[in-house]
Amino acid sequence: MDTPRQPEARFACLPVEGPVPSPPPGWTWEGLMAEALAEARHAGGAGEVPVGAVVADPLGRIVGRGRNAPIADCDPTAHAEIMAIRDACASLGSCRLGGCVLAVTLEPCTMCAGAILHARLAGVVYGCEDRLAGAVCSRADVLDQLLAGRAAWHMGGVLAGECASLLESFFAARRG
Numbered sequence: 001m002d003t004p005r006q007p008e009a010r011f012a013c014l015p016v017e018g019p020v021p022s023p024p025p026g027w028t029w030e031g032l033m034a035e036a037l038a039e040a041r042h043a044g045g046a047g048e049v050p051v052g053a054v055v056a057d058p059l060g061r062i063v064g065r066g067r068n069a070p071i072a073d074c075d076p077t078a079h080a081e082i083m084a085i086r087d088a089c090a091s092l093g094s095c096r097l098g099g100c101v102l103a104v105t106l107e108p109c110t111m112c113a114g115a116i117l118h119a120r121l122a123g124v125v126y127g128c129e130d131r132l133a134g135a136v137c138s139r140a141d142v143l144d145q146l147l148a149g150r151a152a153w154h155m156g157g158v159l160a161g162e163c164a165s166l167l168e169s170f171f172a173a174r175r176g
């Protein structure tokens with residue numbers, strides 16, 4: 001008898017190897033995640049799945065902001081990370097974000113993890129895990145794969161409870 005396929009972590013969600021990288025000047029990781037959470041709340045208020053992201057440069061300036069907008073933009077690629085990367089590239093006038101870090105409320109998917117590597121971001125901090133579509137540690141380990149010689153450090157669990165409860169209340173309200 002077939003049993004429903006349960007999402008299981010196939011990749012170990014290990015803490016970052018070696019010393020945890022320092023946050024950009026003037027920030028804590030939690031402070032940066034609070035900025036991403038503010039973007040996520042805006043997305044939720046607009047009826048989109050509440051996921052938000054910010055990009056900080058090595059000087060600690062937030063150079064990109066993004067929030068989930070696939071419905072409004074009629075664009076399945078309009079994930080918070082993609083929007084934040086596009087915003088950061090536009091504000092820096094560069095297609096490369098070397099030295100920058102991205103904070104996102106939910107574990108990135110395969111598309112966004114690929115974009116993170118293509119953007120040459122130094123690292124990613126995320127809030128809660130995405131057991132269904134997460135491509136950092138839940139369903140794949142894209143950021144650990146050398147893509148054209150590049151990988152990005154990553155650290156999950158930053159304000160994870162707050163990030164998860166925002167998603168849970170959004171879906172609970174939609175079901176109700």
Ligand SMILES: [Zn+2]
Pocket residue numbers: 079080081108109110111112113
């Ligand atoms: Zn994504």
